[in-house]
Amino acid sequence: MAEAEGVVLRCEGLTKRFGELVAVDDLGFSIREGETYGLLGPNGAGKTTAISMIAGIMARDAGEILLDGEPLTAGSVALKAKIGYVPQQLAVYPDLTGRENLRFFARLYGLGRKDAARRVEEVLEVVGLADRAKDLAKNYSGGMQRRLNVGLGLLHRPRLLILDEPTAGVDPQSRNSILDGVARLAAEGMAVLYTTHYMEEAERLCDRVGIIDQGRIRAEGTQRELVALVGEQDRVTLTGDGELEPLTARLAALPEVTGAGTADGRVEVFTHDARALLPRLLHEAEAEGTTVRSVQVVEPDLEAVFLHLTGKALRN
Incomplete structure (x- = not known):
């Protein structure tokens, strides 16, 4: 059963229509204990509708929602009590x-x-x-x-905490406080479903991300998995003294390097895992007799993946 596997929430085939509009189309994902799952998508992608169905405040046309392995229905009062829902709108008096x-x-x-x-x-x-x-x-x-x-x-100590853009319009201090609090809750074993219009929040908090567009999950995984999925690569730029062409040829021959070139006193190397390869690159530069003056590593971020998959910025 899902509960034995540590899965708190499992959604399968969620579908919601409003007349001719299919707002959520065969949506499925799962969240485990202690995991923060980011649901990211442009405005109108179906995030709010999906969350409303999961929270039990909107009926679904098709699909199944399992909470701790039990089906969530309109009459599942005890099961709904395991959910903590924080909407975009303030609910305070x-x-x-x-x-x-x-x-x-x-x-x-x-x-x-x-x-x-x-x-x-x-x-x-x-x-x-x-x-x-x-x-x-x-x-x-x-x-x-x-x-x-x-x-x-x-x-009420929920098993699943749903946070729908909890930092929208807040000051930096409160934003950091909220993010730190969410991280602590996940570390204590709470499952968290998180939506945001701030990509850096997803990168900081989320163990896995589902990118939703036109009601469907277009891609899902960790940041590194999503970057690899769309073919984005890390870029390492080495600035050094002397003739750099021999070093460039040496680095291009490494099996982990997918491309290398020389321009304006710099060597640029492309690879799928710059952090793991960087010590080897510096070792090869030393062996070639090149003095490296500076190193810059640029890793593709979720924004690049998001734009690739949806053709839109997150806040569109």
Whole structure:
């Protein structure tokens, strides 16, 4: 069963239509315990619709959602309680304090009085609002309100935490606080489904990424796997003294090198794993008698992969 394999969420064949529009088309992916899975796509790609179905707030036309190996249906009240959902829209009450907001939602989740009191204080620490717990939410900065919003989704200790663009419009300090908090939760074993319009967040947080466009997963894997999938390569630029052509020929002969050239006092080398190859390149330069003055390594990022697969920037 999926639960024995450590899989918290498995989606298979998810489909949703709005009239003639197929918003989500045969979508499938899985998330394991302690894994942060990034669902990335341009606006209109189907991310929000997919998340709404997974969270149980929108009916699906076809497909199956398994949570800890059990089918999630409209009547799966106990199973839905294993999900923490943090939407883009703020769900906080401005005229309540941070602590009061958390207490209110804790009771909605059905936590007992003592457990709720303990859990509220734990969550305040997790989202970095313990020192502002007595302040009204309307007096919080936008970033602090976002952090409180995330805290609401954590109160009941969910197995799966769904975060839909949790850092949109927040200040850098709050953004880093949210990202650090998500990383800690995943390290403690929580499965996280994360959407964002910031590619650097996906690169920093996500163990695997699914790139969705026109309702379908176009590619899925780790950053390195996705880069390899579209044929992008690392580029190493060595700047050195003297004649560089002999060094270029020497490096081009290495089996790990897919291409090498000389231009403007630099040697450029292309390879699929620059970090692993770099010590060998420097060793060969020394053997050739070339003094290397500087080294630059450029690795393809998710943005390059995303543009290749969708033809759009992430924020389009």
